[in-house]
Amino acid sequence: MSLLVRSLTLEAAGVLSVELVDPAGAELPAWEPGAHLDLKLPGGLSRQYSLCGDPADRRRYRLGILREETGRGGSAYVHDTLRPGHTVEHAGPRNHFRLEPAPSYVFVAGGIGITPILPMLASATAAGAEWTLLYGGRSAASMAFVDELAAYDDRVTLWPxxxxxxxxxxxxxxxxxxxxLVYCCGPEPLLAAVEERTAGWPRGALHLERFSAPVVERDPSAENAAELVLADxxxxxxxxxxxxxxDVLDEQGVPVLSDCRDGICGSCEVKVVEGEVDHRDYVLTDPEKEANTCMMVCVSRARSARLVLGL
Structure with a gap:
């Protein structure tokens, strides 16, 4: 599906907000705080960007996009080439960072990690929940959407x-x-620090969204072969x-959406029909992993000798 770029706004140094609408003016699919869009960009690039507008506004999507100087080219294309009047293909919205109901929240955002948090603040406020936000950035000039955050007064702490x-x-x-509940989005060092400090909190209190996967050293000799059955x-x-x-599905011509190949974007989610999964992704919650009804095939493996997938 194509979306029309209606406007681009410089929100902070290196951060653009991109407003997208249906070319015919139709309503857009509904979404909830924490959701993102997959933008399909030239050169086969597919990138996930958090929705940071108003979920009640079905006429437009808003994304906040940081120019990544060391990225793979998606954000550079948006900043340098994409302009109002252009169209862009997309998939979604999809959501693996849902705001669960709670009487109280602590939000922590680092840099562009403020984007999925923004609609969460509005939702928590509308629900009458107590909350605080600690928002950090390299400098005040790099911190986007601070004018919108000013409406929340002392519930927001800015920390350049x-x-x-x-x-x-x-x-x-x-x-x-x-x-x-604690919700955190930002660079990996911030997420690791928050994980460390919430180790003593109740199970399930911490919710994270990652930009990149942590480095995990694995012994290749400890991995097992498995029989993979395609149910369809x-x-x-x-x-x-x-x-x-x-890799095996790609090699055998079995179509599966994928992007990051690091277990952080959720695009390669596949239904599990039978078998036990060794979940290694950073998308599914602990209860979702325990349910064993789906898996991210880019990083997760079979714990059992045989695995049946809904493909």
């Missing part, structure tokens, strides 16, 4: 690193709070220890 140093996570998260066609494939399920 060049004047304030590192975020005070110890003061914010040292003591577990009953009936409180009845085909049986062998996944050797040194290949991912996604």
């Amino acid at each position: 690193q060049d004047t304030h140093g590192l975020l005070d996570l110890d003061g914010l998260l040292a003591e577990p709070r009953p009936d409180t 066609s009845g085909r049986t494939l062998l996944v050797p220890p040194d290949r991912s399920i996604l």
Whole structure:
């Protein structure tokens, strides 16, 4: 499906907000806070960007996009080439960072990680929940959407690193709070620091959305081969220890959407019909992994000798 670029707005140094509408003026598919769009860009690029507008406004989508100087070219295309009047293909919205109901929230955002948090703040406010936001950036000039955040007064703490140093996570998260959920989005060092400081919080209190996957060293000799059965066609494939399920599916011409191949975007989610999965992604929650009804085939593997997928 194509969307029309209606406007681009510079929100901070290196951050554009992109407003997208249906070319015919029709309503757009509904979404909830935490959702993102997959933009299909030239050169076969597919990139995920968080929706940061108003879910009640079905006439437009708004994305916040940071120009990544060391990225793979998606954000550079948006900043340098995409202009009002252009069209862009997309998939979604999809959501693996849903705002769960709670009486209280702690939100932590780093840099462009503010984008999925923005609609969460509005939703939490409308629900009458208590919440605070700690929002950090390299400098005040790099922090987007601060004018919108000003409406929330002292519930928001802005923390530019060049004047304030590192975020005070110890003061914010040292003591577990009953009936409180923590939502965090930002660069990997921030997520790791938040994970460390919430280790003593109740299980399920922490919700993260990652931009990149942590580096995990695995012993290739410890991996197992598995028999992979495609339920729709009845085909049986062998996944050797040194290949991912996604690699084998690609090689055999079985179409599966994929982008990051690191287990962080959720695009390669596949239904699990039978078998036990060794979940290695950073998208599914612990209860979703325990349910064993789906998997991310780019990084997760079969724990059982045989795995049946809904393909």
